[in-house]
Amino acid sequence: MKKYEIILRDLEKKIIEGTYPENELLPSENQLTEIYQTSRATVRQALKILEESGIIQRRHGFGSIVIPRERLMFPISGLISFKELKDSLNFVSTTEILTFEKITVDKQLSELSFFEEGAQAFHILRRRNIDNSFVILDRDYILASIAPNMTEDMIQTSLYAYLEQQLNLDISYAQKEITIDFVNTEDKDYLDLNPKDRHVVSVRSHVYLSDNSIFQYTESRHQVDKFRFTEFSRRQKH
Known part of the structure; x- marks a missing residue:
């Protein structure tokens, strides 16, 4: 499994379990690179997939927010x-x-x-x-x-x-x-x-x-x- 896939699955799991609650920000890209000991490009690839799947919304200069899942x-x-x-x-x-x-x-x-x-x-x-x-x-x-x-x-x-x-x-x-x-x-x-x-x-x-x-x-x-x-x-x- 590639590094970005490992990060993707871990973030999905933590969002589902409520470690990162709805309407709250994920750790910043810099923080995620430290947490997962990887490059910023790899973190961005995982975040991009989360966004395309409708799980988070990324806002330039603001961060990645967890979207509510009532729908x-x-x-x-x-x-x-x-x-x-x-x-x-x-x-x-x-x-x-x-x-x-x-x-x-x-x-x-x-x-x-x-x-x-x-x-x-x-x-x-x-x-x-x-x-x-x-x-x-x-x-x-x-x-x-x-x-x-x-x-x-x-x-x-x-x-x-x-x-x-x-x-x-x-x-x-x-x-x-x-x-x-x-x-x-x-x-x-x-x-x-x-x-x-x-x-x-x-x-x-x-x-x-x-x-x-x-x-x-x-x-x-x-x-x-x-x-x-x-x-x-x-x-x-x-």
Whole structure:
């Protein structure tokens, strides 16, 4: 395990256990370099991952503050699998696969996904249980040409683990769109919504490989009061 990973795991553990409480500052970068006997660059790498995971917020000249976890923090800008997010934020979750089938891309799906009409794709529908409630509904379309032998068993634990570790695919970047949508019939059927819920938060993503070819289109629908979506933005000088 690399040094920054050791620091990352130790800081996560201390935040979860309350050693570093919510709304309080972590030790400074200089203090952390002394605590872990490492370089400032290594400490910054661990802090950067904590920030991208929505666990802390770094403010220039102020420090790193622990973000309250009454809602799970979902980073917008990163490209991270649900399993990786779960492991990073250390919450308990299970996944149920509702649909796994191979389909032919029709005109409507082609316009949504940017896949070529007539191509073969895997259609995967999963729901995520967090704190004993189903609060996320994930629909994925994966081009069958990049994973022709994919089975339901292969993706039971993690779709991206299968694609990257077994197929050696280089997943590079995603273009995302976030909207507030009205609750539909599927949401009512598969999510444990509150009686007064009228909306869900939808995150639609087109995901690309390192050669700039699209291979995945996904729509993830979230119960509105369970999550907080975060993004780290840096101002560009003009």
